[in-house]
Amino acid sequence: MPARVDLARLLGRVRRRLRLTAALQGAVVGGCAALAVWGAAVIAARWGARGSGLSLAGATVALLVAGLVGGLVRRIPLNRCARAIDRAVGGEDGRNGDRTLAALSLMTGAGAESPMIEAAIADAARMARSDEIARRAAPWRRPRGLGVATALAAVMVVASWWPAARPSAAPAVAVKRPGPRGERLDPRLLVAERTTAATAAAQAAAAKDAELARLARELERILDGLAEGQLDRADALERLARLAKEAERAAEDGRASEKMLQAAAEVLEREKQTRALAEAMREPEESASKKAAEDLADKASKMSSRDRDRLSESLGKAGTAGARASEQAPGQEGRRLGSAANQAGTSQEGSEERNRRLKRLERDLSDGADQCRENPEACRQALKQLGADLPDVNRDARQSSSRERLGKAMQQMRERLKRQGQSSPDRAEDDFERAAGGMRQMQAGNPSGEEGQEGAEGAPVQAPDSTGSESAGAGAGARTSASADDGEGMGSEAGGDPLGARDRGKGARGQQHEIKLRDGAGPSRSEVIEAGAHKGFARSEYERVFEDYSAAVEESLDTTAVPPARRYLVRRYFQLIRPREGEAPRGR
């Protein structure tokens, strides 16, 4: 017991010292606040304001005392004191092996007392017996900022006593209020966008879609800024372009989710057992798919082995079809290859999260297929997991049209602003350029050649990969597929097709594979394989070879030769290198 008392006393001493140090620090902070008040009073006096010196002194003292008291009542946990003691005692790891922290926890813990606990407490008390420990654990330190506060106080004293010029002699200084940065727009012109933003916000609240809510909020903020003249045209254009891109990206993700759900549901409804799940996946009500998956999970645990095999097969096919459909959705390929460079901030996080959700659903279906083949309980768990993940993907899919509408509204707003800001000749030139772009498209038979002309402003019209991804050294509009919607303007390198179309010399052999590099690190191996599957493996010969190999692999996986833990890796590898329909590079 004496050990407990000794340790408690020591902890108390350290806490008191830490509290005093905190009080001094608080007093310095209060002093700085008092100096600020004092400074304001001196400036006000120089401008002719009259005030009582007594009230100023009172305010100064009150701030000092408030800082001091604030420091004194600050909460100092005993754990912090214990760690300070451990650091002061030192030891083999320079921290006394956390003896005091452990002893404190054992003293205050609810566990039964034992000789070992007593020994631990006695040991901690013995190690910290020295009188010097409290001083070393919480040494007196000069409060931070004391030097600066003292110097400021000295300056204030001098400034207070310095003879001031008479206020009347002082030249009148026109204090300019910060005015609006740009011209105000008539609020009536913004009614349509405001309605769209409000509708989107309401839809986001109803569907709990954080991304849509954020975009609607941002649009409202821009509209407020324009209406109040706080936002100039260039800023507004830039912000609208960014937001429109984010909305488009979010809509693309939603469409990918929709396509995946549709493809998976089509496969699932072919099997009697999974028909209900397929129907629920098509329903707008998010909880329906979860409930259907859970019902199926309960049924699966009671199914015969043959039925489970059929279920497993159906889930496996649904997973493959879903994965294929989501990857073929517009914008998804470029996203996967260049996500790191192409997106930023919140938008990137949101997109990554949505991508993760798709991957998770894909994995759930694949896991379901694996587990249902092996045992009923694991099958049940896998289907429950599928049920838990389905509503999120469903929500993404339902919101794609709202996001798209919002993106279009932003784009229209931007176009209008851009045109309002142009002088008449500029506007005519712009119209001419637009018309010329259309002509070039017709000549090149390329419906998206406009991208090359509108690149300087980052117009949201996206060029497919083949129209700008591979021209070496871009003229106007040559860009990589990963940055097709970035709008970086005129290219900096000589040569290349001015419209950004693929230009391969007649004598050229082989093919170019573009792999988007991550900042500094280079692509990971899985990304290289994935990129290869998109760009290099999508041809009929490869498809045939792949089918042969994957059939042989599936057969091998079903034997015991491959350990169960490794089967996932083999399947994942083949999933990554599988041929993708309709993605064969041109010119083959």
Place this chain on the structure above:
Amino acid sequence: MAAEPASTAADQFRADMAALMEEIGHRIVGHQAIVEGVVTALLAGGHVLLEGVPGLGKTLLVRTLADTLDLSFARVQFTPDLMPSDVTGTNMIVDASGSRRFEFQKGPVFAHVVLADEINRATPKTQSALLEAMQEQLVTVGRQSWELPSPFFVLATQNPIEMEGTYPLPEAQLDRFFFKLRVLPPSRSDLHAILDRTTGPQTPAIRRVLTRDRVLEMRALIRQVPVARPIQDFVVRLVEATHPESSTLAEVKKFVRYGSSPRGAQAILLGAKVLALRAGRFSPSFGDVRQVALQALRHRILLNFEGEADGISTDQILEAVLRTLPEE
């Protein structure tokens, strides 16, 4: 409540452990961390998986450990044609006083210290026979069960490079090993010492340091070591941080498929208790936890395809977790 007997018991523990390690050090050169890991697992009541290329002294270490303990020792060389009954034993017909009856002939697993050499060369069926014995400390043949002697300590070895013709242990079975220790090649000075000791006329003699009862006493003492709540909380958060669902670390989310099981937390805490007693403390510290975390968790984390393809090791993941996880 007197602290003196506990203090004396802890001092005795420290002395015995030091004597055991010193005795092993007479024959084993270097590999201080491996020896410490093996002894820690022995005293904490766990089994050890030693991984290293051939010729690094894994088998010698186990033999030396058995020599220093007054315990029975058996070695099983795992091969693809080894059957479960070769490990556990089998019923045999015996002719006694004119009548024939079945009698159970105990296999090599009925020893205190069992060396399962090259465990990944046997078929999963045989591996699971041993691993079941490790977990339950019981062998069941037919309708009868036989209890294994206590203490029962299995040291399994495996070679990480010759993967052809092997059956890697599944994750569920790896989880039953308390520690996985990586045996690395010796340094130049250690290699000199090995040559001096092994190519001369005499090999160093080993004396028995601990009896069976003493090992059991030491195991019981470890269970009595109290753990402070902040330390236990750190262990729990550490194990949680290896799970991609609950971790905030990008490496874990990107490369880990499954995190450690609760057995990982048990192994860390028991290992930390042994280290605390060895250091003369009565309760483990954050440092003890950090010291055993790699050995206890590296085989309990399953990487995903991206992790395997990028050549990430579980040690790298764990080091990142330990670096970023706050103690409080």
